[in-house]
Amino acid sequence: MLNYQPTPQMPLDMAFQALSDPTRRVMVERLSQGPASVSELARPLDMTLSAVVQHLAVLEASGLVRSEKVGRVRTCRIEPETLTAVERWVAERRATWERRFDRLGALLAETESKPRKRKS
Amino acid sequence: MLNYQPTPQMPLDMAFQALSDPTRRVMVERLSQGPASVSELARPLDMTLSAVVQHLAVLEASGLVRSEKVGRVRTCRIEPETLTAVERWVAERRATWERRFDRLGALLAETESKPRKRKS
DNA sequence: TTGATACTTAAGTGAATGCTTAACTATCAG
DNA sequence: CTGATAGTTAAGCATTCACTTAAGTATCAA
Known part of the structure; x- marks a missing residue:
């Protein structure tokens, strides 16, 4: 962590970036309830199909979504791994800070119950 | 969720956006182990103090970090709530998709153990 | 074969990002 | 008062973003 420089695009960058757009979050929300075609994804969204395809590209590049084409329809589904990596980073x-918070609480409890050795 | 349009900046947008930058994630990592001044945050980062202050502004605007100035030093600390909101969105x-996955598994198990009523 | 469907790709545009330099403004220590 | 410290603020700049329009290309259905 020391002197980390924002080198190329690491996975977490792309995942968080992808999720920062509400349109893409709606797409992920839809896909978490099951696979969908591009036009199904586009239906509730107020923009051109072209734009949706571009959002999809971002989601795929980030690894949050995978898709495959059969005939003329492309079916998209979420890639749980990546979403889990995001969750893990936050959880860590x-x-x-919870560990620190607990230590702090314990410390306060201690100095309050046996307040000897105080200088003031 | 139907016909949601990417109107103004909602909280989650800003939080994910803030976390999409590796520099800012390093700052959050540092702050999760305890409060720090701006220059402390800047120390491991390979950029000007000015840039760090700007990153800090993004973190504050997103609600991930709060800070207050005493004398000439500004002390920053994480705002757990916002990080939790992010975690919650992902967890949801x-x-x-886990619920769906389970249903799917159950369905497969069933059609395999008692494969009657099949058409093929 | 002829439409219609389901994308795909390229080019362009305005706004937002992630910096930098440079010039300031408040503390605090001696 | 006088530096040094700690941060702030503005301007500029190259890139990236989130779109749009426009012009394709493969299927599939009749």
């Missing part, structure tokens, strides 16, 4: 941060 | 998607 939380674990860290 | 996972819950959804």
Whole structure:
């Protein structure tokens, strides 16, 4: 972690970036309830199919979504692994500050129950 | 969720966006182990203080970080709520596709153990 | 074969990002 | 008061983004 420089695109960058767009989150929401074609994904969205395809490309590049074409329809589905990696990163941060929070609580409880050795 | 249009910046947008930058993630990582001043945050980063301040502004706008100035030093700390909201969104998607996955598994198990009523 | 469907790709545009430099403004220590 | 410290703010710049329009290309159905 020391002196980390924002080198190329690491996986988490792309995943968070992909999820930062509400349109793409709607797409992920849809796909988490099951596979869908591109036009199915596009239906509730207020933009051209072309734009949706571009959003899909971002989702695929990030590894959040995978798709394959059969005939003329492309079927998309979520790639759980990547979403899990995102969840894990957040969970790790939380674990860290919760640990600290607990230590702090314990410390406070201690200095309050036996307040000897105080200088003031 | 139907016909949702990417109107103004909603909280999750800003949080995911903020986390999509590796520099900012390093800052959040640092802050999850405890409060820090701006220059402390800047120390491991290979960029000007000015840039760090700008990253900090993004983190604050997203609600991931809060800060207050005492004297000439600004102390920053994470705002757990927002990070939790991010975690929750991901967890909800996972819950959804896991539920579906389970149903699918159950269905497969059933058609395999008692394969009567098949048409082929 | 002829439409219609389901994408695909390229080019263009305005706005947002991630920096930098440069010039300031407040503390605090001696 | 006078530096040094700690941060702030504005302007500029190259890139990336989220679209759009427009012009394709493969299927599939009749």
